[in-house]
Amino acid sequence: MLHTRALVADDLELICRHRYEMFREAGREPAVLDRMTPAFRTWLQPRLVDGTYFGFITLDGDTPVAGIGLMEIDWPPHPLHPEQDRRGYVLNVYVEPSHRQRGIARMLMDRAEAAFSERGLPYAILHATQMGRPLYAGLGWTSTTEMAKAVHAPPRA
Template structure:
């Protein structure tokens, strides 16, 4: 279910235990800044057909978002055998309602090619992106040059 954005399934590893530990901690956090919406496979209860996870972040306000409060959907997955059945839509609608109830007026995500039609149908619009990433290794120093 994690093959959408880069086309490859990740190797199993410690990251799974770390992610589960973080998810369990964040879901019961009284600050209520993370939500997960899931749909089980109708023929295999307890196994996910679709899941979306989003967070509320607090940034400095600006002209397009004076409050600085933003929703970010960082995980939206559907089992390939259960696509085109409305499961991801139901999960996304639940998450968007959760954001609305908390006063979030701006939500962002990175769309896979397969997910883009759903997000457009929900009102998301493409944005120019110059996203860059830096991985800081534990042995790296903050000083460069």
């Protein structure tokens, strides 16, 4: 039986594994993901503890089968939210292959919208993989004009 609960600090390794698999399935190189994951774990741990990274895990019995991460991010007022200085941010949406096409990701996105609404966040963003785009578009999410570039800087000490 499927049930969903809020993330807790003990979900650290599960979230890291879901993030790794999400990027791997999107075509990212394992060597890059092997470097990213320890840095992500270090970044995530205090945010899980203090609640600045929150979200949900769906379980089938006692087995985690899906998850979603959420954040509230500081953002200047913008034409899409002219009086709001924060946005919701959705990340790390992942459903185990054995449980896909059952509406779990859609349910997690509904939970995300409710969590943002409870926090007074009327606008949210996400970065979609090709696999996720149809789901998000079907839920009313639209593409923006965002662009990105890696800026090479010396590593932090």
